[in-house]
């Protein structure tokens with residue numbers, strides 16, 4: 001072995017790409033050991049909402065690290081977790097009364113699935129089938145992969161994945177989706193899990209709020225639990241705190257992570273309606289919710305989340321989102337004119353465009369070439385195959401956003417004939 005021992009995620013080491021060493025970050029910028037300033041155009045995998053190293057979050061982490069670093073969370077509690085739970089129940093839909101902590105988006109999904117099955121089991125009507133939307137991504141643990149799109153991400157692990165009912169992604173007015181969901185709901189599945197408004201890793205695919213409302217209504221009518229995975233869309237990404245808000249939808253179970261700590265520490269929560277909590281509430285110890293990890297509700301991560309919640313409560317975050325959305329649209333309008341650019345779309349602060357190539361999809365041969373051009377131009381962008389998307393921290397300024405546009409234009413012109 002030579003060089004670093006690190007095995008990176010979603011990285012083909014055999015391609016021999018350089019792996020930049022980052023020493024520090026501020027706002028929308030990363031700084032490398034060799035003196036480069038790199039614009040973080042994808043918020044370091046969609047997590048950094050207010051910008052890197054936001055002073056209020058940094059201070060909260062510092063203070064908490066010196067006070068209480070870690071605590072077993074089974075039967076014990078601490079002030080940062082209580083602050084987060086109180087903050088979330090105050091700012092999220094009031095029907096979501098319970099807050100269960102975990103460590104990542106994937107685990108928040110695992111928890112949601114277990115809660116749904118626990119609900120049915122403990123109310124004496126066991127159900128097991130999960131419905132999913134085509135092209136979804138919910139994480140890389142076994143359960144999360146099972147409810148995600150089957151394909152290159154998980155092909156070798158197929159024997160470990162459980163069977164689900166797949167509802168087709170909406171085409172045109174979405175009647176295909178609604179009819180399939182209606183039919184599948186008649187079979188009494190346990191739950192339908194969905195990414196609201198934007199399917200992220202599936203290619204930044206977007207669908208309108210009215211369709212989400214209609215899907216939620218079908219679930220409600222058939223008493224199928226609705227799980228919304230707002231791991232990516234939550235915390236303002238789609239222009240509102242939650243994407244569900246735009247559809248007037250309140251799920252039975254909600255997954256949030258990424259921006260929960262402003263993108264500073266690993267933490268997630270799964271929020272649930274009271275009925276789901278109460279299905280587990282009993283003097284029977286066998287009905288307790290059997291799920292945890294060593295670091296569930298880590299106090300330092302919770303302190304960061306509490307600081308993020310305070311920023312949302314005290315600063316004009318929604319105004320920043322609206323402003324960024326407008327600037328993202330201008331960027332898209334500019335890029336849409338480039339030869340070879342096909343569909344463009346935007347939802348809140350997420351802007352995406354498809355390049356017209358014969359080999360579309362995640363494994364498009366274009367992706368590694370684009371990645372290299374972006375890296376060499378000091379912009380962190382990670383195309384999903386032939387789809388380029390921009391999802392910057394909310395604090396990004398005009399100069400950096402213009403530079404992102406310039407670099408995308410340069411790269412598109414370089415890779416397309």
Ligand code: PLP
Pocket residue numbers: 104105106107109137138139140195200201229230231232233257258
């Ligand atoms: N759900 C969605 C919608 C996501 O976009 C992601 C990650 O990108 C996950 C779940 C998994 O989250 P994590 O990477 O924190 O496990």
